[in-house]
Amino acid sequence: MAESRHSVFRQFAASDWNGFLKGVEKEGLRVDRNGFIAQTPHPEALGSALTHPSITTDYSESLLELITPVCSSTSEMLESLRNTHRFVQQNLGDEVFWPASMPCELDGDASIPIAEYGSSNIGRLKHVYRQGLAVRYGRMMQSIAGAHYNLSLPDSFWDIWQSALGDQQSMKDFKSDQYFWLIRNFRRRSWLLMLLFGASPALDASFVAGVRHDLGRFDGRSWFGKHATSLRMGDLGYHNNAQSSLNICFNKLSTYTQTLDRAIHTNWPAYETIGTQRNGEFIQINTSVLQIENEYYSAVRPKRTAQSGEKPIQALDARGVEYVEVRCLDLDPFSPVGVNEAQVDFLDLFLLDCLLSESPRIDDAECSMLDDNYKDVVARGRDRELTLCRDGGRTPIGEAATALLDGLEPLAEILDGWNGGDVYRQALSAQRGILSGDSQVPSARVIDAMQASGMGHRDWGMDMGLRHQNTLRQEGMEASVHAAFTAASKDSLAEQRRIEASDTLGFSDFLEQYLRS
Numbered sequence: 001m002a003e004s005r006h007s008v009f010r011q012f013a014a015s016d017w018n019g020f021l022k023g024v025e026k027e028g029l030r031v032d033r034n035g036f037i038a039q040t041p042h043p044e045a046l047g048s049a050l051t052h053p054s055i056t057t058d059y060s061e062s063l064l065e066l067i068t069p070v071c072s073s074t075s076e077m078l079e080s081l082r083n084t085h086r087f088v089q090q091n092l093g094d095e096v097f098w099p100a101s102m103p104c105e106l107d108g109d110a111s112i113p114i115a116e117y118g119s120s121n122i123g124r125l126k127h128v129y130r131q132g133l134a135v136r137y138g139r140m141m142q143s144i145a146g147a148h149y150n151l152s153l154p155d156s157f158w159d160i161w162q163s164a165l166g167d168q169q170s171m172k173d174f175k176s177d178q179y180f181w182l183i184r185n186f187r188r189r190s191w192l193l194m195l196l197f198g199a200s201p202a203l204d205a206s207f208v209a210g211v212r213h214d215l216g217r218f219d220g221r222s223w224f225g226k227h228a229t230s231l232r233m234g235d236l237g238y239h240n241n242a243q244s245s246l247n248i249c250f251n252k253l254s255t256y257t258q259t260l261d262r263a264i265h266t267n268w269p270a271y272e273t274i275g276t277q278r279n280g281e282f283i284q285i286n287t288s289v290l291q292i293e294n295e296y297y298s299a300v301r302p303k304r305t306a307q308s309g310e311k312p313i314q315a316l317d318a319r320g321v322e323y324v325e326v327r328c329l330d331l332d333p334f335s336p337v338g339v340n341e342a343q344v345d346f347l348d349l350f351l352l353d354c355l356l357s358e359s360p361r362i363d364d365a366e367c368s369m370l371d372d373n374y375k376d377v378v379a380r381g382r383d384r385e386l387t388l389c390r391d392g393g394r395t396p397i398g399e400a401a402t403a404l405l406d407g408l409e410p411l412a413e414i415l416d417g418w419n420g421g422d423v424y425r426q427a428l429s430a431q432r433g434i435l436s437g438d439s440q441v442p443s444a445r446v447i448d449a450m451q452a453s454g455m456g457h458r459d460w461g462m463d464m465g466l467r468h469q470n471t472l473r474q475e476g477m478e479a480s481v482h483a484a485f486t487a488a489s490k491d492s493l494a495e496q497r498r499i500e501a502s503d504t505l506g507f508s509d510f511l512e513q514y515l516r517s
Contacts (some may be wrong), residue, residue, distance in 0.1 A: 005356045006411070008164045014418040016160050020348050021152045021323070022077050023068045026338045027145035028331065029098040030062045031465070035458040036105045037112060037143065038062040038095050045091040047489030048496040050117040050126070054084050054488070059130055059142035061113040064088065064097070070150075074344045074423075081337045082472070087485040089472040096465040099333040100446075101232040102203040103143040105458050112139040120500040121510040125285070128511075132284030132291045135274050140207060144232050147331055147339050150303070151351050152323035172320035176253040178355060179302055179321040183250050184362055185354035186300050187370050190328060191377040191388065192404050193350070195397065196431050197343060198229025198381060199330040199442035200237075202450060204457045208236065218447075222456035229381035229443040230330050233299075246289065248296060251361045253321060257313045260296060263289040264313075282507070286515060299328035299374070311517065324351070332442060333461070334449075336468040345427035353411050382444055401435055 030038035049057040066084045071077035117123030202224035215223035249255035271287040285291040293312045304322040306315040331338040387394040412424035
């Protein structure tokens with residue numbers, strides 16, 4: 001029961017608690033000075049997108065992804081992310097790092113260059129996978145950016161937690177079960193994150209050119225959702241019809257990997273019609289519902305660091321869950337690095353409480369209800385009349401959100417007592433301020449800022465991007481940090497050349513071998 005797990009946790013000594021392990025992956029488009037998606041290749045000064053440990057690309061050649069190492073504190077993680085941003089900003093020339101989740105000005109699919117990773121087999125595989133996304137869903141959806149937050153708990157916690165619960169499983173199975181326990185509760189509560197952190201209520205008209213939608217006109221170049229919190233996570237953002245049939249099960253590791261594996265090995269008629277090659281060039285990895293596991297869009301994922309040549313499912317099955325990845329976070333356009341300290345500390349508190357609270361298995365009826373709650377908050381979260389399914393009835397969204405925040409207060413007090421500060425109570429207080437009206441939810445703040453500036457989505461995004469660029473360039477970097485980034489870029493380019501020189505198979509044979517594995 002919820003009380004028993006919370007009670008067990010309260011019996012920990014301060015010395016038993018070693019905090020969280022965390023990291024972030026932050027995406028963002030490169031744009032030109034006119035607010036149009038950059039058509040230039042990935043800057044050589046940023047190294048190889050294939051092998052650089054902290055600077056790569058996501059779907060598009062123009063879509064940067066900045067990755068922190070695993071950190072033991074919020075301040076360490078944010079400083080690492082800020083240093084990476086400083087280095088990137090110093091090497092963008094006249095281009096700007098777009099600060100918002102919904103993209104800058106586009107001109108259809110052809111304006112969005114697919115990422116290139118060199119001539120090696122693994123580099124070509126990454127490119128072909130992205131070609132597959134293009135032919136399946138179009139490129140527009142892939143120009144959206146977000147932040148992925150990764151969280152785990154140290155081995156010392158799991159040793160004490162397993163002993164305290166009296167669990168006799170292997171540590172691998174115990175940790176996997178506990179992470180899925182957390183994930184089930186995350187799915188029940190993730191709508192709250194869309195209310196508190198959704199920050200993409202508006203978009204440039206070019207994103208929906210020729211597309212039917214129900215958005216309101218903001219100005220001649222922009223549309224917005226009257227009550228939307230996150231267009232990125234709505235019907236205009238990450239979605240596809242083929243995946244709606246998957247029914248990926250998040251109840252436990254075995255069902256999760258089995259249902260994902262089935263999707264990777266189940267042909268989809270529309271993709272079979274497309275085929276895997278066009279004019280002798282590969283355009284998708286296979287014709288299955290999913291080409292690979294990463295194609296599945298979800299707000300949260302169980303993760304395990306894969307070894308060389310190992311697929312994500314194989315890593316999970318072999319060694320269990322290592323951490324959880326929260327994938328539903330919009331970029332904070334008001335932050336030079338896309339995330340903020342209070343947000344990260346609140347996520348830690350939120351996720352830990354998901355682990356400590358009662359978490360029964362989710363049946364089909366509850367799964368459908370949770371999806372509806374999530375979609376409703378994404379589309380209408382700022383509508384005070386919105387009600388959510390909760391405890392067998394309908395509850396006003398403000399009341400439901402307040403109840404969840406109230407439930408986090410005791411845990412915040414425990415963690416602050418152990419740490420000797422008020423970090424978690426302050427993070428919780430910041431979110432309470434949003435619900436009470438003392439401050440605004442980010443989606444409302446974006447709309448108000450656009451209105452106050454007299455600018456539409458593209459021009460306001462450019463203005464914010466230039467402000468962040470000036471801030472980060474003026475801050476500069478310590479010489480040793482800059483030298484380390486410069487060396488990492490050079491080393492990554494050399495590593496890419498080494499990989500390309502070591503290939504012995506043709507790409508067709510490599511792909512066949514990859515699919516067989």
